[in-house]
Amino acid sequence: MERLTLEEAIVHAKEVAEKNYRGADFESIDSIDDDIKANCIKCAEEHMQLAEWLEELKSYKEAEEQGLLVRLPCKVGDDLYCIVNGEVKKLKVHSFGVPDFEITDIEFKYVDGFKIARFVGEVGKTVFLTREEAEKKLEEMKNDGSKK
Structure with missing residues (x-):
């Protein structure tokens, strides 16, 4: 199985979020529809959050590759x-x-x-x-x- 790249993971998370936002775009008739809609919106929001975290990770990895990230051996107070x-x-x-x-x-x-x-x-x-x-x-x- 081929490994997913970070960029591909970001694209995938955004696609899943978009599909779930579209899946929640309907008129509710009953409480079951309300539950489906709420689950779609929750899934979309979680995937958008995942995409944001992955983009942040990507920026840290790029900074590290460029030698711009300093790893400290300890923290203040240690x-x-x-x-x-x-x-x-x-x-x-x-x-x-x-x-x-x-x-x-x-x-x-x-x-x-x-x-x-x-x-x-x-x-x-x-x-x-x-x-x-x-x-x-x-x-x-x-x-x-x-x-x-």
Whole structure:
């Protein structure tokens, strides 16, 4: 079976909506007609909503393909961890910035103090999503230092 493209899905959803709007365009005689009409209108509205969501998805996919979409590793308010002076420090994500297309800055507040630090780091290398990851990296750093 051939896969449906996003564009074809949008066209199909709009066609189904249009058919259902047309199917609801008649004079009701009784309550059964009212139910049929209401179901047609409901189906049409749901398919129009689906078409809108698919169009929004399509625009995001196009932006991603053009390199215009930035995927952030976390959200404002999340806890992250870094290594400072041989210790794992807990950070709170305060904001994000994109000074150029290669770097995403994450601004943190230290949880144990009031300092706001602008820290440019790489998640998984200098900033970690979990305390366990940061502690593992700290151990690696200590082991590398003791081997020298």
